[in-house]
Amino acid sequence: MLSTTTPTTINVPYIMEAKLARDLGGHWIPQGENKTFKPYGHLLRVRMINKTGAAVTVTGVSSNRVLADGIQFHPRLRELKRKEYNTPLNLKLSREVTIANDQTAGETFLLWVPRLDENGTYHRLDLTLKNTEASRLYTTMRIPKGTVDYMDGVIYKAEVTLYKTAIPNPLSLLSEDVINKEGTDFVNLRNTFQIDNLATYNGAGKVGYFKHADAINRFCVEDTYPSTGGINWHLPDFFEWNTILYDPRNAAGTGYTDREERVRVKVGVGSQASLRSAYSYWKTISYKVHIPNDAKGTYVQKPGDPARPTIKTGKSFYVLSFALANEKLPDDKTPHRFPREETNINRYAFRYTLHEDRFVITCVPIGIQNIAVTDLPNLPALFSSKAAVSRIIPFYGISNASPFTYKDNTAGNRRIIDYVTNTRDETGERIIAAFSAPTNKVLPYPLDIAFPVALFKKVTE
Numbered sequence: 001m002l003s004t005t006t007p008t009t010i011n012v013p014y015i016m017e018a019k020l021a022r023d024l025g026g027h028w029i030p031q032g033e034n035k036t037f038k039p040y041g042h043l044l045r046v047r048m049i050n051k052t053g054a055a056v057t058v059t060g061v062s063s064n065r066v067l068a069d070g071i072q073f074h075p076r077l078r079e080l081k082r083k084e085y086n087t088p089l090n091l092k093l094s095r096e097v098t099i100a101n102d103q104t105a106g107e108t109f110l111l112w113v114p115r116l117d118e119n120g121t122y123h124r125l126d127l128t129l130k131n132t133e134a135s136r137l138y139t140t141m142r143i144p145k146g147t148v149d150y151m152d153g154v155i156y157k158a159e160v161t162l163y164k165t166a167i168p169n170p171l172s173l174l175s176e177d178v179i180n181k182e183g184t185d186f187v188n189l190r191n192t193f194q195i196d197n198l199a200t201y202n203g204a205g206k207v208g209y210f211k212h213a214d215a216i217n218r219f220c221v222e223d224t225y226p227s228t229g230g231i232n233w234h235l236p237d238f239f240e241w242n243t244i245l246y247d248p249r250n251a252a253g254t255g256y257t258d259r260e261e262r263v264r265v266k267v268g269v270g271s272q273a274s275l276r277s278a279y280s281y282w283k284t285i286s287y288k289v290h291i292p293n294d295a296k297g298t299y300v301q302k303p304g305d306p307a308r309p310t311i312k313t314g315k316s317f318y319v320l321s322f323a324l325a326n327e328k329l330p331d332d333k334t335p336h337r338f339p340r341e342e343t344n345i346n347r348y349a350f351r352y353t354l355h356e357d358r359f360v361i362t363c364v365p366i367g368i369q370n371i372a373v374t375d376l377p378n379l380p381a382l383f384s385s386k387a388a389v390s391r392i393i394p395f396y397g398i399s400n401a402s403p404f405t406y407k408d409n410t411a412g413n414r415r416i417i418d419y420v421t422n423t424r425d426e427t428g429e430r431i432i433a434a435f436s437a438p439t440n441k442v443l444p445y446p447l448d449i450a451f452p453v454a455l456f457k458k459v460t461e
Contacts, residue, residue: 012112012153013071015040015080039153040071040080044111044143047157048127050099052137052164058097060128061109063089064381066141068114082114087384088126096130116143116150125160126386134386135169137162138365163367165346167267167281167322168459170243171363171389175233178396178419178452181208181405183218185225190392195357195414201396202406209399209406209450212430215420222458233455237423238442239266239282240456241433244361246319246350247441248291248311255309256291256317258374262325263287264338268459283341284328287321288373299438301412310438311354319350320366320373344368349376351383352440357415359393359435393417393435396452404450420451 014037021031044066050056063085070083099105116123124141128134142159143150150156180187181204193201201207210218219235243265250257267281295315298307311317325340347366352359362383376382396417397407407413416436423431429444432451 008110010043010110010112012043013040014038041112041114041152042116042150043155044113044158045108045155046111046125047108047159048097048099048105049159049161050101050103051161053101055098055100056132056162057130058093058099058127059130060090060092062126062128062386063091064126064385065123066113066125067111071114080115088381088386090128115152127160127162128386135172135389136165136365137387138367138369139163140369165365165367167346169363169365169387169389170267170348171361171391173267173456173459174244174391175455175457176391178454179208179219180205183208183210185227188227190358190394193394195395198407207396207452209404210420210453211404211448211450212420215451215453216422219453219455220422232458234458235420235422235453236456237266238421238431238433239264241419241421241442243267244350244363245433245435245440245442246287246289246321247439248289248317248352249309249439256296258288258290260286260288262329264329282338284325284338285321285341286323286325287319288323289317289319290373290376291317292377308438313354313356316351316353316377318373318376319352320347320376321350322346322348349382351376354437357395360390361393362388362390364388399450418445418451419454
């Protein structure tokens with residue numbers, strides 16, 4: 001770390017420039033005696049700005065496509081190109097730096113980087129904070145350069161501004177696995193179960209399947225469980241499931257189309273579903289869905305049935321949510337409980353990736369960054385940032401037959417999981433949260449069968 005006036009030295013690579021010509025054999029050779037050594041790449045003097053709403057202590061920095069794994073010469077292009085890291089590169093500062101809210105650090109740090117992309121490729125420096133949960137943090141990065149391209153050997157003054165969303169990363173509130181058959185603790189089977197081998201996840205101490213009324217009676221009141229220490233967990237209602245469960249299909253359910261919709265959500269209300277608290281967020285939000293063309297597929301449930309839309313295995317669709325809503329929902333009978341979101345400061349990006357036996361969801365804060373939902377497929381580094389939260393949604397299925405303690409592996413029940421909610425609709429019908437290969441949605445379910453139970457944690461900050 002350096003003060004704004006401290007001189008320093010840093011080693012940087014040099015390249016030799018020389019005019020070339022072809023000899024009689026067609027080979028490139030230096031022409032004349034003029035050879036020039038010039039520094040390669042740029043120097044960034046990075047200044048940190050805190051906009052999180054409270055003082056922070058920075059302990060490190062994570063490079064997301066700013067620093068590079070090296071440089072490579074491309075003979076055909078006759079130029080040097082960056083070699084990227086597959087994951088962010090984490091560095092520790094030489095000493096901790098505390099920055100008051102809405103202030104700029106009095107110290108900077110210096111980085112050498114290969115040539116930055118002129119085409120707007122996503123690159124960012126994330127900051128690592130002391131004693132602060134990373135899943136709500138994001139940064140914007142600004143490197144003023146005037147009207148010319150970034151030049152080799154030049155020092156540029158970079159500004160990294162740190163922000164924090166007002167609400168927790170919604171995916172971070174979901175338990176990492178489901179409740180066991182006995183209802184006494186969470187299982188840890190998501191990485192070991194085999195979808196077609198029921199013995200790997202059905203039976204004593206394994207996945208529990210609970211009828212709607214039983215689940216409400218047993219899991220609505222906040223409680224702790226042995227495997228997660230003092231964290232309080234509760235059975236979520238459908239407003240809470242709405243925060244992480246988005247349907248890739250259009251309203252008619254006949255295909256996949258990009259679209260924008262609004263939905264009512266709650267974050268951080270815990271078991272006090274009818275009460276507001278300092279940690280609760282009740283809003284009508286806007287979200288956008290993007291399904292890349294290469295992710296769109298079809299399937300046939302049984303021979304002779306018409307083809308139905310599905311997400312291709314190994315492919316992803318994307319959601320940008322918690323955005324400004326232009327107006328409340330027209331059928332909202334309680335507009336004062338769910339006022340419209342009026343800013344984009346709490347935006348989160350979601351990536352849903354379908355595998356043969358599970359969905360993998362990754363959620364990362366976006367906030368006020370200039371990122372559109374259609375940009376997300378081209379920003380894989382975003383979903384591997386320090387703020388990213390992931391959850392595996394295994395296709396544990398549902399239990400259709402008495403004694404309702406196992407999954408029957410019929411074709412329609414193979415690649416699904418439906419979770420109990422603590423909600424009934426206005427007619428008293430049960431509401432479930434459904435994940436499957438073709439669709440994800442919260443919906444009424446009239447049959448009295450049994451479902452796995454995942455819980456949401458209580459927000460304490």
